[in-house]
Amino acid sequence: MRIVIVGGVAAGMSAASRAKRLNPEAEVVVFERGDWISYGACGLPYVLGGDVRDWDALVARTPERMRAQGIAVRLQHEVTDVDARAGTVTVLDRQAGRTSTEPFDRLLLATGVSPIRPDWSRTDLQGVHVLKDIPDGQAIEASLKGAKRVCIVGGGYIGIELAEACRARNLSVVMLEKAPDVAGRALDHEYRVRVREELEQRGVDVRTGVTVEGLTGKAGRVTGVQADAGLVRADVVIVAVGVKPQVELAKAAGVRIGKTGAIAVNNRQETSVPGLYAAGDNCESTHRVTRRRVHIPLGLTANRMGRVAGVNMAGGEARFPGIVGTGIFKVFGLGAARTGLTQAEANDLGLNAVSVDVTSTDHAGYYFDASPIHVRLTAERGTGRLLGAQLVGCRESIKRVDVVAALLHGRGKVQDLAAMDLAYAPPFSSVWDVLLVAADKLGRAVSQR
Amino acid sequence: MRIVIVGGVAAGMSAASRAKRLNPEAEVVVFERGDWISYGACGLPYVLGGDVRDWDALVARTPERMRAQGIAVRLQHEVTDVDARAGTVTVLDRQAGRTSTEPFDRLLLATGVSPIRPDWSRTDLQGVHVLKDIPDGQAIEASLKGAKRVCIVGGGYIGIELAEACRARNLSVVMLEKAPDVAGRALDHEYRVRVREELEQRGVDVRTGVTVEGLTGKAGRVTGVQADAGLVRADVVIVAVGVKPQVELAKAAGVRIGKTGAIAVNNRQETSVPGLYAAGDNCESTHRVTRRRVHIPLGLTANRMGRVAGVNMAGGEARFPGIVGTGIFKVFGLGAARTGLTQAEANDLGLNAVSVDVTSTDHAGYYFDASPIHVRLTAERGTGRLLGAQLVGCRESIKRVDVVAALLHGRGKVQDLAAMDLAYAPPFSSVWDVLLVAADKLGRAVSQR
Numbered sequence: 001m002r003i004v005i006v007g008g009v010a011a012g013m014s015a016a017s018r019a020k021r022l023n024p025e026a027e028v029v030v031f032e033r034g035d036w037i038s039y040g041a042c043g044l045p046y047v048l049g050g051d052v053r054d055w056d057a058l059v060a061r062t063p064e065r066m067r068a069q070g071i072a073v074r075l076q077h078e079v080t081d082v083d084a085r086a087g088t089v090t091v092l093d094r095q096a097g098r099t100s101t102e103p104f105d106r107l108l109l110a111t112g113v114s115p116i117r118p119d120w121s122r123t124d125l126q127g128v129h130v131l132k133d134i135p136d137g138q139a140i141e142a143s144l145k146g147a148k149r150v151c152i153v154g155g156g157y158i159g160i161e162l163a164e165a166c167r168a169r170n171l172s173v174v175m176l177e178k179a180p181d182v183a184g185r186a187l188d189h190e191y192r193v194r195v196r197e198e199l200e201q202r203g204v205d206v207r208t209g210v211t212v213e214g215l216t217g218k219a220g221r222v223t224g225v226q227a228d229a230g231l232v233r234a235d236v237v238i239v240a241v242g243v244k245p246q247v248e249l250a251k252a253a254g255v256r257i258g259k260t261g262a263i264a265v266n267n268r269q270e271t272s273v274p275g276l277y278a279a280g281d282n283c284e285s286t287h288r289v290t291r292r293r294v295h296i297p298l299g300l301t302a303n304r305m306g307r308v309a310g311v312n313m314a315g316g317e318a319r320f321p322g323i324v325g326t327g328i329f330k331v332f333g334l335g336a337a338r339t340g341l342t343q344a345e346a347n348d349l350g351l352n353a354v355s356v357d358v359t360s361t362d363h364a365g366y367y368f369d370a371s372p373i374h375v376r377l378t379a380e381r382g383t384g385r386l387l388g389a390q391l392v393g394c395r396e397s398i399k400r401v402d403v404v405a406a407l408l409h410g411r412g413k414v415q416d417l418a419a420m421d422l423a424y425a426p427p428f429s430s431v432w433d434v435l436l437v438a439a440d441k442l443g444r445a446v447s448q449r
Numbered sequence: 450m451r452i453v454i455v456g457g458v459a460a461g462m463s464a465a466s467r468a469k470r471l472n473p474e475a476e477v478v479v480f481e482r483g484d485w486i487s488y489g490a491c492g493l494p495y496v497l498g499g500d501v502r503d504w505d506a507l508v509a510r511t512p513e514r515m516r517a518q519g520i521a522v523r524l525q526h527e528v529t530d531v532d533a534r535a536g537t538v539t540v541l542d543r544q545a546g547r548t549s550t551e552p553f554d555r556l557l558l559a560t561g562v563s564p565i566r567p568d569w570s571r572t573d574l575q576g577v578h579v580l581k582d583i584p585d586g587q588a589i590e591a592s593l594k595g596a597k598r599v600c601i602v603g604g605g606y607i608g609i610e611l612a613e614a615c616r617a618r619n620l621s622v623v624m625l626e627k628a629p630d631v632a633g634r635a636l637d638h639e640y641r642v643r644v645r646e647e648l649e650q651r652g653v654d655v656r657t658g659v660t661v662e663g664l665t666g667k668a669g670r671v672t673g674v675q676a677d678a679g680l681v682r683a684d685v686v687i688v689a690v691g692v693k694p695q696v697e698l699a700k701a702a703g704v705r706i707g708k709t710g711a712i713a714v715n716n717r718q719e720t721s722v723p724g725l726y727a728a729g730d731n732c733e734s735t736h737r738v739t740r741r742r743v744h745i746p747l748g749l750t751a752n753r754m755g756r757v758a759g760v761n762m763a764g765g766e767a768r769f770p771g772i773v774g775t776g777i778f779k780v781f782g783l784g785a786a787r788t789g790l791t792q793a794e795a796n797d798l799g800l801n802a803v804s805v806d807v808t809s810t811d812h813a814g815y816y817f818d819a820s821p822i823h824v825r826l827t828a829e830r831g832t833g834r835l836l837g838a839q840l841v842g843c844r845e846s847i848k849r850v851d852v853v854a855a856l857l858h859g860r861g862k863v864q865d866l867a868a869m870d871l872a873y874a875p876p877f878s879s880v881w882d883v884l885l886v887a888a889d890k891l892g893r894a895v896s897q898r
Binding site: 040042043046050051053058298299303322323324325326327329330335337339362364366367368396397398399403407409416420422423425427428432 | 459489491492495499500501502506507737747748749750752770771772773774775776777778779784786788811813815816817844845846847848849850851852854855856858859861865866868869870871872873874875876877878880881882884
């Protein structure tokens with residue numbers, strides 16, 4: 001059995017490891033277009049900001065270690081075509097400039113996403129970047145040396161993390177965002193405002209409702225961003241306006257693409273073409289709260305899909321359990337987390353949802369260094385079924401979003417949350433944890449007309 | 450309707466507030482033996498250690514505020530007898546030295562616990578203390594001024610919190626514990642060891658397997674603790690060897706006491722005597738994992754029982770949902786948390802339990818300041834039903850115990866935990882949160898013979 005994997009980052013390497021572990025007889029070959037495998041892409045902004053030592057620190061498993069496990073890793077090898085009937089892929093060895101045909105019994109498409117590059121950003125000007133992989137990060141790092149002004153286009157979580165990194169390097173940072181708020185649809189308006197306030201308090205010049213029209217440059221280097229609201233001078237421009245799934249190869253193989261634009265898979269990570277699997281950021285997943293197919297590319301999801309695909313490709317049996325829409329990001333001294341649906345998302349889906357907001361402290365208010373934590377909890381009116389939560393507060397305190405995520409998995413009700421025996425001691429929580437306070441309040445709200 | 454409440458701390462004041470809110474017509478009278486009501490007893494050690502500003506900071510609701518809500522609060526009033534048939538209590542006004550008879554329609558016994566005072570500690574020597582309430586704390590504070598050596602008898606969580614407080618005051622601290630380990634049965638041996646190590650690294654002289662035989666004194670002040678292992682010199686001795694439920698009044702009223710020694714109540718907080726309710730540390734509760742009646746006196750449980758009793762006494766309908774055995778405490782730079790059952794507790798109950806241990810980091814290992822977190826996860830062999838978790842790690846990281854608590858409420862399985870969509874970003878978690886790693890490992894272990 002020959003298992004071929006296209007893409008060597010989160011999903012691809014998880015799949016390779018699982019497949020080889022389960023079926024040591026199988027030949028497992030990973031083709032990676034670039035030079036790096038198995039790195040924590042979510043950590044990229046933090047190398048730039050200095051919270052991670054260096055780029056190598058992001059690498060979980062080196063090619064040598066994978067090879068020692070009996071997994072063949074071919075760097076600088078790009079899979080350019082798939083012939084599903086013949087069971088072959090066409091592979092370009094980028095260093096040698098040579099193309100070959102490689103057979104497979106099972107093929108995994110773990111091609112991830114690519115950053116969206118608007119037309120205005122397609123330029124030869126130096127100092128214009130996206131951040132998707134380690135070489136991107138290294139290029140940004142080189143550009144930032146000697147720079148004074150950075151313009152970040154896009155106020156999503158990657159833009160936010162980059163803004164923090166640039167401020168940590170004492171750079172002047174302007175953030176341009178098309179929408180009226182930062183943080184996209186991850187949070188409802190009231191919580192996006194808190195994120196924006198934190199950015200502004202830490203010296204990020206946040207400008208929303210701004211459309212970028214082009215870039216200005218001089219002597220081959222970028223000098224500014226031309227927006228409808230005026231020119232923003234910048235030595236470095238980072239474009240972080242979103243990602244799109246890399247599905248060209250899947251399309252070439254005749255694999256069905258879902259309505260979201262990502263690859264449609266079943267819960268065994270099988271595509272519409274027998275023998276072809278897909279896993280990671282290029283795939284749809286099932287949202288357990290809405291039971292819809294969604295495309296929410298995130299690290300844990302990619303790793304988990306990879307494991308599932310690896311087991312199934314190797315002849316085992318594993319199922320991807322779906323997601324509940326959990327996400328978290330840091331913004332300087334704050335963190336923001338969400339799970340399930342926001343009120344706005346629930347409204348868009350036509351759900352009869354009701355939310356409550358509670359502000360409390362991360363631990364007992366009387367205990368040293370208590371910090372505010374803001375929670376929005378959302379449930380279905382009448383039934384009380386939990387739909388989601390949003391939390392903004394100091395660092396680790398917002399990890400309690402996981403309690404709501406756990407309940408969403410089991411389609412729990414707000415009354416269930418209100419009854420929970422959560423951990424209490426003054427350095428860790430108020431006697432009524434903020435989640436319990438919110439659940440209590442929401443329990444009353446769901447039963448009102 | 451006249452609702453009389455005996456005891457004005459957590460359960461008593463929660464009940465009073467809820468009863469009055471639900472039934473404003475009801476007369477609500479609280480008799481409190483001491484001078485303080487509605488204070489956070491769990492915060493007492495932290496006032497001594499300086500993490501809480503002062504004693505007043507612990508008070509959530511003053512008598513004035515309660516009176517403004519229409520609740521009568523009588524301080525220094527001790528209820529000395531109950532005549533359930535007549536519907537009266539005998540009340541001693543401790544300041545006036547006068548006894549009166551007060552009628553009630555509903556009576557709540559919220560008498561809490563009292564610290565166990567071994568015979569050897571019953572002495573007139575100055576400098577010997579227990580810590581139960583604010584006056585105890587104030588007495589300890591006065592004793593500690595000018596003291597150099599403190600001996601803490603008892604290595605449970607109160608003893609541990611006191612040891613930290615005394616070290617924060619730069620005192621020499623010896624901890625004597627009868628059992629072979631500190632932290633009692635809250636944790637399994639391997640996790641108790643980690644707590645002990647932290648105590649010792651912070652300069653607490655921990656001596657286990659030691660039986661105290663008596664105290665030594667001079668000129669009316671304590672000078673040491675005589676133990677089987679030798680004499681421990683001390684200017685201040687704090688006895689923290691456990692608590693027992695205060696059930697004398699309940700017994701006098703003919704209320705049934707459970708096998709645990711605490712008051713038996715149903716899930717409406719009703720005792721065996723009609724019209725008599727009990728709530729708080731003096732009560733049993735139902736453990737949702739074992740379905741047994743247990744006595745685990747903790748702050749959230751007391752507050753929650755109080756609310757339930759208050760609603761029911763006022764003519765409403767509320768049920769106490771039971772507990773899952775969640776607990777948490779701080780020990781210097783570490784925290785320890787548990788929920789459900791330890792492996793030892795599961796063994797004692799005859800369950801076929803299996804545990805796995807995982808050590809990971811609180812957030813991504815490559816991200817600045819990652820700290821170790823140790824997790825033991827326990828489930829039933831074969832079925833995979835989750836039975837419990839223990840966590841030891843740096844401060845807030847161990848609050849993720851609540852995720853397991855949430856699953857225990859719904860009698861979840863380890864496979865459920867392994868499938869959870871938990872929040873991941875490098876500053877908050879590893880991509881596979883330590884709970885997921887443990888669940889994955891335990892999932893394999895439960896299916897092995």
